[in-house]
Amino acid sequence: MKALVYDGKLSLQQVPDPAPKQGEALIRIRYSSICNTDLEILKGYMGFKGILGHEFVGEVITEKSRFFGKDVVGEINISCGRCYMCQTGRKSHCTNRSVMGIFEHAGAFADYVVLPEKNLHVVPANVELPAAVFTEPLAAALEIFEQTKISPTDNVFIFGAGKLGLLITQVFRLSGCEYTLLDINPDKVEFARGLGLPAKKLNDLQVEERAEICVDCTGSPDGIGIALKHLRPRGKLILKTTVADPAKVDLNQIVMHEFNIIGSRCGVFEPALSLLSQKLVDVEPLITKVFAFDEIEEAFKLAAQPDSINVLIRHKPER
Ligand SMILES: [Zn+2]
Ligand SMILES: [Zn+2]
Structure with missing residues (x-):
C-alpha cells in the first residue's frame, strides 16, 4: 500500500x-x-x-x-x-x-x-x-468536561483559534458559560467571528481581564504563560498544547494564586459523534x-x- x-x-x-x-x-x-x-x-x-x-x-x-x-x-x-x-x-x-x-x-x-x-x-x-x-479532536474538546466541573456561571477564555480552539469554543457555547476565544492572528479572530463565535484579538484583552477557566490550545510554548496571566486566583488552567519545545513557566505564581492546572488530552468518542449527528457543532x-x-x-x-x-x-x- x-x-x-x-x-x-x-x-x-x-x-x-x-x-x-x-x-x-x-x-x-x-x-x-x-x-x-x-x-x-x-x-x-x-x-x-x-x-x-x-x-x-x-x-x-x-x-x-x-x-x-x-x-x-x-x-x-x-x-x-x-x-x-x-x-x-x-x-x-x-x-x-x-x-x-x-x-x-x-x-x-x-x-x-x-x-x-x-x-x-x-x-x-x-x-x-x-x-x-x-470526531477525534472534538472528543479531545469534550475531555475538558469529563475532567472538571464547569459551572454555567464560570467565565472562560480560550487561547488559540486553531481547529481545537474553535471546537472547544463551540462546546463551551453549549455550556451556558460566558466565553471568549482569543488569538494573536487577526485573520483567525475574523474567521471565528464569521462562525458566530465571540472572538477577540489577544492584544485587545486588558491586563486586568481574568477568567475562572483558561484553556490553552495555542499550540505554542508561550500559550501557558499568557493564559496564566489572565486566570483568577484558584482558577483552572486547562492545557491542551503539546509542542516539541516545552514551555518555561514561573511556577511561583501557581503557588501564590493557588491555580489548578489540568493537563487534557484525548476524550470520549460517542458524545462527539452525538454532537456531530445533532449538528450542535459546526x-x-x-x-x-x-x-x-x-x-x-x-x-x-x-x-x-x-x-x-x-x-x-x-x-x-x-x-
Ligand atoms: Zn490530532
Ligand atoms: Zn493497559
Missing part, C-alpha cells in the same frame, strides 16, 4: 499492507486530516518515526469483523486492558499503550490502517465523512482545503501556514 512515512523527512512510500491480528480490524481510509500534533512530530515531538496520521474515517474491510462494511472512526490509544491503569478506568494512560500515528503504531496517512475493534465507533448515517474526521467551515492522498506532501505545506484551520486528505475511493 501507499503510506506517508516520516523517517526524518516526509515521503510517500510503498510499504507492506498491515495485517490485522485477533480482535483487530483492517480499515480502508476514506478521509484523514492533518493535525497540529503531526506538524509537531516533524519537529521532534514524541520522537516518532513511521506512518503518521491519527484523525481519520474509514471503512472496515475485515470480513469477519462485526464492523464489516461500516464507516468507522477510531480511538487512537491502543491499550492492553490488563495493566493497573486499564483496570482502573484510565485506558488512555495504559502503561503498555501505543498511539496510532504518534507512538509505536502505524497511522492513518495510508491506504489501510489496523486498529483493535474495541477502539472503533460507527459513524452515524447523517454525519458526512469529512465531518466525521473531526465543523464543515473548519475545512481549509481537501487534497487527494497523492498530494499529501503539498497538503502538509498548507497545513503549516498560520491561517490554515484543518487540511483534509481524500483517499482513493476503491481498492
Whole structure:
C-alpha cells in the first residue's frame, strides 16, 4: 500500500499492507486530516518515526469483523486492558499503550490502517465523512468536561483559534458559560467571528481581564504563560498544547494564586459523534482545503501556514 512515512523527512512510500491480528480490524481510509500534533512530530515531538496520521474515517474491510462494511472512526490509544491503569478506568494512560500515528503504531496517512475493534465507533448515517474526521479532536474538546466541573456561571477564555480552539469554543457555547476565544492572528479572530463565535484579538484583552477557566490550545510554548496571566486566583488552567519545545513557566505564581492546572488530552468518542449527528457543532467551515492522498506532501505545506484551520486528505475511493 501507499503510506506517508516520516523517517526524518516526509515521503510517500510503498510499504507492506498491515495485517490485522485477533480482535483487530483492517480499515480502508476514506478521509484523514492533518493535525497540529503531526506538524509537531516533524519537529521532534514524541520522537516518532513511521506512518503518521491519527484523525481519520474509514471503512472496515475485515470480513469477519462485526464492523464489516461500516464507516468507522477510531480511538487512537491502543491499550492492553490488563495493566493497573486499564483496570482502573484510565485506558488512555495504559502503561503498555501505543498511539496510532504518534507512538509505536502505524497511522492513518495510508491506504489501510489496523486498529483493535474495541477502539472503533460507527459513524452515524447523517454525519458526512469529512465531518466525521473531526470526531477525534472534538472528543479531545469534550475531555475538558469529563475532567472538571464547569459551572454555567464560570467565565472562560480560550487561547488559540486553531481547529481545537474553535471546537472547544463551540462546546463551551453549549455550556451556558460566558466565553471568549482569543488569538494573536487577526485573520483567525475574523474567521471565528464569521462562525458566530465571540472572538477577540489577544492584544485587545486588558491586563486586568481574568477568567475562572483558561484553556490553552495555542499550540505554542508561550500559550501557558499568557493564559496564566489572565486566570483568577484558584482558577483552572486547562492545557491542551503539546509542542516539541516545552514551555518555561514561573511556577511561583501557581503557588501564590493557588491555580489548578489540568493537563487534557484525548476524550470520549460517542458524545462527539452525538454532537456531530445533532449538528450542535459546526465543523464543515473548519475545512481549509481537501487534497487527494497523492498530494499529501503539498497538503502538509498548507497545513503549516498560520491561517490554515484543518487540511483534509481524500483517499482513493476503491481498492
Ligand atoms: Zn490530532
Ligand atoms: Zn493497559
